[in-house]
Amino acid sequence: MPRAQRALHAAAVWSLAAVLLIPFAWMLSSSLKPPDEVFADSMRWIPTEPRWDNYRKAFEEMPILLYTRNTMLITTLCILGYLVSGSLVAYSFARLRWKGRDAWFMVLLATMMLPPQVTIVPLFVIFRKLHWIDTFMPLIVPAWLSGWPFFIFLLRQFFLTIPHELTEAARVDGAGHFTIYLRIMLPLSRPALATVAIFAFLLHWNDFFGPLIFLAQESRFTLALGLMTYAAKHQSEWSILMAMSIVMLLPTLAVFLFCQRYFVEGIATTGSKG
Amino acid sequence: MSRHASGRFERQENRLGYLFAAPWLVGFFGFTLIPVVLSVYYSFCRYDVLRPPMYIGLENYRYLLTESGNFWKSVWNTFYFTALRVPLVIVGSLLLASLVSKPMKGIGIARTIYYMPSIVSxxxxxxxxxxxxxxxxxxxxxxxxxxxxxGPPWLESPEWSKEAIVLMGIWSIGGGRMIIFIAGLNAIPRHLYESAELDGAGWWHRLVHITIPQLGGVLFLLTIVEIVTCFQVFTEAYLMTRGGPENSTLFYNLELYFKAFQDYDMGVASAMAWMLFVATLAVTVVLFQTVGRRIHYEGRN
Structure with a gap:
């Protein structure tokens, strides 16, 4: 590329990057402003004096630690569920021969197309009969029963790429399928498992629909539900709301920055965001 | 190994297969199949959760299609939203991808920044x-x-509320779609561009005659994914506008949610869910039959 064209290209790339970062910068700036500067009539990026107190207030106004604990508990148990049950099921679809396997796999693919709205009403009724409403059960149990078929699909595709020679050698040595699954497949599939874990983390950390429908008591709220409730009640507390949003975003930002390559790999195969 | 023994191994592997797949099989019956069957049944019933469902035939469908003003309003809003957002997201993310598909200084950082909004949801x-x-x-x-x-009052005016949600959507999803386009762009054989450049083809010509046809499959699939995503828009409207002002952001799924979890009219909500499913399926099938057939997938495996 000629020099002038290259400079133009770089200018386009970086100015667009700046535009995309604006909401982040505005959020941070607003979270550190005193009320009179938040409602100033003209644009102001740097607060005259950063008010870290807004963050203390955010923790006071909303039980952030409790909500974080709830969110982490749900998210962790869901991730474990997807990893444990998802990988077992994926192994069965990738490596075991059983009657009807291929037909069941088609069914699994078909369930990925089903919009969640179709099942949400009966699920609510079923969970109500089980007395699971206002507990974490409806949010966690489906993950252990492979409630996100896409993860099984992703793991199965990865398992298929592992050479048969590796597992056959172990079989000759007398290893059973469970041993092969545990000692060969899982260790070799770390990248795929990491991708599943990260997507599951984002999915449940940000999940708002599930908690909205299944949780009632404020003490059981997740961060997303808590932030929503606070925002609905205090519509003009913008600096506090921005501080809360940043606190909620920080873990996801950290995971993103440290695990970027799994994001890219995962997305290249999924075509959607978590 | 005798035939008898190999038969035993087969039976054993068969059992093991079901055992390993059991978590999904149980989940499939409990959380998918049974709810799907129930949902069909509820859609023909009057049902408020507290009293048992009462069969009323096609009444819910009749009510939605002929009586409920909000239903058609939500259909129109969702259609408008989809028609506006799909092309903008596709063009926007393709633009992002084309900016950072070729190697340059700091490209990793640029891609990271472009993708970053996608983790805010x-x-x-x-x-x-x-x-x-x-x-x-x-x-x-x-x-x-x-x-x-x-500036317009954005979310507080019926004229701008849908546009505002679309604009936010482009910011939030453009980077995610971009990554798929980068993979697609990098799979296009270089020599196609080189020979076009020798022929003196301009930027527009290369885009229309090489990039878009070569991206065919990716472009098509992303369009379908995007349409399905738009049909299901809910969270943003629920949180930002509750369907207002003047029902201008009352999208299909928001109306469905209100019917189910505010009015506890589970029959009507189930009927809505099925109509959405059928509409989604119909659009997908029609697109595959018309546009999908003409796409050639050469150049990628």
Whole structure:
């Protein structure tokens, strides 16, 4: 590329990057402003004096630690569920021969197309009969029963790429399928498992629909539900709301920055965001 | 190994297969198949959860199609939203991808920044953009004021509310779609561009005659994914506008949610869910039959 064209290209790339970062910068700036500067009539990026107190207030106004604990508990148990049950099921679809396997796999693919709205009403009724409403059960149990078929699909595709020679050698040595699954497949599939874990983390950390429908008591709220409730009640507390949003975003930002390559790999195969 | 023994191994592997797949099989019956069957049944019933469902035939469908004004309003809103957002997201993310598909200094950082908005979703996304769109103190209108343009009241006006949600959507999803386009762009054989350049083909010509046909499959699939995503829009509207002002953001799934979890009219909600499913399926099938057939997948495996 000629020099002038290259400079133009770089200018386009970086100015667009700046535009995309604006909401982040505005959020941070607003979270550190005193009320009179938040409602100033003209644009102001740097607060005259950063008010870290807004963050203390955010923790006071909303039980952030409790909500974080709830969110982490749900998210962790869901991730474990997807990893444990998802990988077992994926192994069965990738490596075991059983009657009807291929037909069941088609069914699994078909369930990925089903919009969640179709099942949400009966699920609510079923969970109500089980007395699971206002507990974490409806949010966690489906993950252990492979409630996100896409993860099984992703793991199965990865398992298929592992050479048969590796597992056959172990079989000759007398290893059973469970041993092969545990000692060969899982260790070799770390990248795929990491991708599943990260997507599951984002999915449940940000999940708002599930908690909205299944949780009632404020003490059981997740961060997303808590932030929503606070925002609905205090519509003009913008600096506090921005501080809360940043606190909620920080873990996801950290995971993103440290695990970027799994994001890219995962997305290249999924075509959607978590 | 005798035949008898190998038969035993087969039976054993068969049992083991079902055992390993059991978590999904149980989940499939409990959380998918049974709910799907129930949902069909509820859609023919009057059902408020507290009393047992009462069969009323096609009444829910009749009510929705002929009587409920909100139903058609939500269909129109969702259609408008989809028609506006799909092309913008596709063009926007393709633009992002084309900017950072070729190697350059700092490309990793640029891609990271482009992707970053995609990890902000749901409640945090809505809260941030509610503030961005604040008519008098939000960043967007303050920025427009600097340029001497009086900003519209965005989410508070029926004329701009859908556009505002679309704009936010492009910011939030463009980077995610971009990554798929980068993979697609990099799979296009270089020599196609080189020979076009030798022929003196301009930027537009290369885009229309090489890039778009070569991206065919990716472009097509992303369009379908995007349409399905738009049909299911819910969270942003629920959090930012509750369907207002004047029902201008009452999208299909929001109306479905109100019917189910505010009115406890599970029959009507189930009927709505099925109609959405059928509409989604119909659009997908029609697109595959018409556009999908003409796409050639050469150049990629």
């Amino acid at each position: 749901g409640v945090a996304l809505s809260v941030i953009w509610l503030w961005m769109y604040n008519p008098s103190h939000g960043l967007i209108n303050q920025g427009l004021a600097l340029l001497g343009v009086p």
